[in-house]
Amino acid sequence: MRRILGLILLLVSSAAHSADLDLSPYKGKVVYVDLWAAWCPPCRASFPWMEALHTDLRDQGLVVLAVNTADDPADAARFLAKAQPSFTIITDPEGDIAESLGATGMPYSVIFDRNGERVSSHVGFQLKNAPALRRSIKALLSSTEQTN
Amino acid sequence: MRALISAALILTLAGCSNLGVKPWERGTLAKPEMALDSSPLQTAFEEHIYFSKEASSGGRGFAGGGCGCN
Numbered sequence: 608m609r610r611i612l613g614l615i616l617l618l619v620s621s622a623a624h625s626a627d628l629d630l631s632p633y634k635g636k637v638v639y640v641d642l643w644a645a646w647c648p649p650c651r652a653s654f655p656w657m658e659a660l661h662t663d664l665r666d667q668g669l670v671v672l673a674v675n676t677a678d679d680p681a682d683a684a685r686f687l688a689k690a691q692p693s694f695t696i697i698t699d700p701e702g703d704i705a706e707s708l709g710a711t712g713m714p715y716s717v718i719f720d721r722n723g724e725r726v727s728s729h730v731g732f733q734l735k736n737a738p739a740l741r742r743s744i745k746a747l748l749s750s751t752e753q754t755n
Numbered sequence: 756m757r758a759l760i761s762a763a764l765i766l767t768l769a770g771c772s773n774l775g776v777k778p779w780e781r782g783t784l785a786k787p788e789m790a791l792d793s794s795p796l797q798t799a800f801e802e803h804i805y806f807s808k809e810a811s812s813g814g815r816g817f818a819g820g821g822c823g824c825n
Contacts, residue, residue, distance in 0.1 A: 646782040676779040705779045712778045 628674075628704050630723050636670045637748050638719040642705050643673055645682040650714040653732040654690045660741060661694040667748045668721065671695065676713070677702040718744060721751045 630638055641657060643650035654673075661671040671694035675683045680698075687696065699705060708717050712730040720726050726747060729740060776784065783789065792798040798815070806812040 642779065644779060644782055646785045677777075678782060682782075702777060702779045705777070710778055713781070715778070 627707050628672075630719060633670045633672075634723070635721050636668045637721055637744065637751075638670045638672055638723075639744060640672045640674060640708070640717045640719065642676045642699070642708070642710050642713065642715040644676055644678040644713060645686040646678070647713045649732040651686065651690075652734070653714055653737075654692060656732070656734070656737050656741075657694060658690075658692055660744065661692075664744065664748060667745075669744065669748060672697065674699050674704050676705045676710075716740075718747065720747060 628640065639657070639660065641650075641653065643653070645651065657671050657673065660669065665671075673692065673694060673696050675696060675698045677700060678698075680700075683698075705715065708715065708728070710730075714732050715728065715730055716732075717728045718726045727743070729736075792815075802812060802815070
């Protein structure tokens with residue numbers, strides 16, 4: 608009976624396994640992680656804003672990390688060819704990162720501080736809320752000094 | 756044997772644990788051809804009639820279009 612229960616636990620844990628986002632290359636930086644997909648209009652609308660964020664604040668220690676989540680690779684490539692973002696794009700074909708971050712909608716963004724601690728998360732993207740989000744990122748950048 | 760049957764029953768409990776579509780899995784649902792109304796013009800026409808008869812409108816769908824952002 609104990610062996611069977613062990614087998615059940617193993618099956619459940621392997622099904623629930625999800626890859627975590629590796630933030631180790633960005634140690635000492637504030638990281639803005641954005642989960643996006645080409646089929647999602649607000650995700651596409653957020654790209655110019657993220658580009659400006661990246662251009663203006665990267666010298667202060669901000670990293671913008673756009674995670675293409677469970678998207679059609681051809682659609683994503685077509686959109687990226689048009690948008691030409693200069694920030695980092697990574698792919699999450701199975702949605703493991705989205706699962707581990709607990710995304711409740713698309714786009715979904717999470718801000719990590721310089722210590723890699725999750726500070727806040729946001730669902731959706733609306734231009735009217737973007738300035739406040741940018742202010743909070745700037746405040747986080749200035750509240751802690753860049754170490755490397 | 757009883758343990759095996761119990762294990763099989765317990766495993767079937769997990770069958771309904773993953774219902775629904777995750778927000779990042781809505782790519783196909785977001786396509787225009789997946790909309791519940793096959794003809795937007797016809798729907799608009801019916802909405803107009805409904806409004807003039809009932810003095811109220813809406814209630815046919817919800818905002819968001821499948822992207823889960825609203």
